Amino acid sequence: MAIQPHNETDSISDNLAVPHSSVLSDLLELTKPKVVLLLVFTAVVGMLLSVPGMVPLQQSIFGIMGIGLAAASAAVINHVVDQRADAQMNRTRNRPLPKGNLTTAQCLLFAAVLGVIAMVLLVALVNVLTAVLTFLSLIGYACVYTMYLKRATPQNIVIGGVAGAMPPVLGWAAITGEVTAEPLLLFLIVFIWTPPHFWALAIHRRDDYAKVGIPMLPVTHGNEYTRVQILLYTILLLLVTIGPYLIQMSGLLYLMAALALDGWFLFHAIKIQNPQHAKEPMRMFVVSIKYLMGLFAALLVDHYFPIFL
DSSP states (O other): OOOOOOOTTOOHHHHHTSOHHHHHHHHHHHTOHHHHHHHHHHHHHHHHHTSSSOOOHHHHHHHHHHHHHHHHHHHHHHHHHTHHHHHHSTTTTTSHHHHTSSOHHHHHHHHHHHHHHHHHHHHHHTOHHHHHHHHHHHHIIIIIIIIIIHHHOTTHHHHHHHHHTOHHHHHHHHHHSSOOHHHHHHHHHHHHHHHHHHHHHHHHTHHHHHHTTOOOHHHHHOHHHHHHHHHHHHHHHHHHHTHHHHTTSSOHHHHHHHHHHHHHHHHHHHHTTOTTOTTHHHHHHHHHHHHHHHHHHHHHHHHHSOOOO
């Protein structure tokens, strides 16, 4: 949302010796661009679903920018807080901070600049409600989840998922200036999707998390228990994804797409139950991203090209 220990005494002048393109590349990596793009995509869908026709240009453009920059700021703070753990984990030990490419001070300054710009854009050019909700989401992920929940409870990803599920609500609020049942249903879909999505990765990276003492569910309760939880959350997710059709937020086109995607996701949730399928956790993690993108894309297509019977 990183096996060289980070040298806190690295000077800014030392970093200036790094080619400019490398510095920019490191800064970009800190923002977790792939994660931010997924969050922004769900926010954009929330925007477009909020009105029957086209969205207001100013609120949509600056809303996207503000929400994206705030998510990027939270990601940078996550890198700063997790740098020591990142240095010990195979998946993250080559991140810019553990490698010593950037200093903590530089990263915090970068995060602050991104966050301030995001808030100014949202307050001045979108609306105060979106700014407040976005700020609370930033604090929820960067501080509550990263600094506390992640190391406090194996339910970290469930509780912390609140922040990651907010973008559709933020997008909706950016256009309408209010939060209604529809964006809260979109929030619920992403919220329920988050545990099976992340626990699949946690099973794949269980040894890494155990090494640094992060109590992810596979570490504290074992892989078998986690697999069962993935299946249970997936079944709950399937029920929730029918919600947009039931409340007439979407139509038949979305329903057919949702049922097909749900079947695909459920297939992997069942397949992951077999520990002999060693590659399935990472495969399900990848599938889960495509699943969510497909689901929200179906909402969007149905909104503009509904099927009437």
